[in-house]
Amino acid sequence: MKRLTVMVVKGGSWALMTVFAVLTALNAWVILSTRDQITQDALECPHAPVGVVFGTSYGLKGGGSNPHFHARIDTAAQLLRLGTVDHLLLSGDNRTRYYNEPRYMWRALHAQHVPAHSMTMDFAGFSTFETVYRAHSVFRVSKAVLITQDWHLPRALFIANHLGLDAYGCVAEANRPRLDASMRVREWLARAATVGDLFLWHRVPHFLGPALPIESTDN
Template identity: 30%
Template sequence: MERRVIRRLVGAGVGLVVLAGVIVAASTVWTSRKASGHVYDVDAAPAAPVVIVLGTQVRDGEPGEYLAGRLDVALQLLADGRAGAALVSGDGAGRSGDEIAAMTKYLVENGVDPSRIVGDPYGLDTYDTCNRAARTYGVTEALIVTQSFHVSRAVALCRGVGIEAAGVAAGCDCGTITMARNTVRESLARPKAILDLLTARDPAVVSGPDDRLGKALGFDG
């Protein structure tokens, strides 16, 4: 009797593992297809009114390796005239510090006019960043910058909420183990991305319209 129960439990566990694997694989295929043809290296990236920089860990008020890589790409796009303004979106009260303050400071110290930078402190995850970019800041076309393991999901989410988004892959002076860990973590985040779009959930913080980005681009309204 005990052996039969054990076999059933093992069988159920194996079934759950297989199901989870199928879900992850299917979400990876969906993400890749959604982003196909819309991901670029920085030198090949097209022009768009706005470059969205996704926030991540800061250290003592300064961008960490991942974030610095993203900001360096944004700097190039702004300097080349391929983006007119930057939306820096992340957690303004993150566990490692204020991501918005760190990103803004980095861009300004590297020559970007502060009037061209808008910060969203409530981009608490990638879906929230894309949703708020569209609903709160009125973004309809943008470049979105993050590392290669993350960029397809970022593009898929932004396009899923109605933004004509192109992803630009940022570099990172990071170790192999760190990159591998984040690649695995990213694969597990893709099913949630699909669920977020299917349910059309509200972001964690819902705000009224904000016209700062339009003003940064030279529009009055």
């Protein structure tokens, strides 16, 4: 019985080590294959017709505003003013009438004097995958700057590369809010899951619908 217990413990340990090694390898693939597409300084980001702004919650669960949201908004407005992008695609979650990420982004950008004709809202960007997929397939974007945090960009760019979207990442924050442990683990697992979505399960978005090309692009 004791010998069996030892064997089970050893087997479980090897299994956990194998899973950890696979997850680590997948994360390394995602990060290393996209690192040359990421620009840390907004002033140095390459031009693209469209800047894709990824949705996130306006507020934090414990109260207060979300610094990641404001960093994305500030960077998007800056890139538009600089002429780095010609148009902004605001893509986020709108699952209920009381939670509307694209609308929050639109209002925040409008408050920074971004004109309405320079923004398009995508209300079905329920995930990073769906935001990138719909930008390419529904809004017919062929070249874009992806605007989000540095820890999020590798996954978004990895998806874009797989789908054939010519994309670069512009880091959305100069003074980076600290990423807590739970978010680090979540992103670590999400990168690995993305590889499965693209190469094993061939994931597709919940909603596609008719093409809605953004006219200001030079596609």
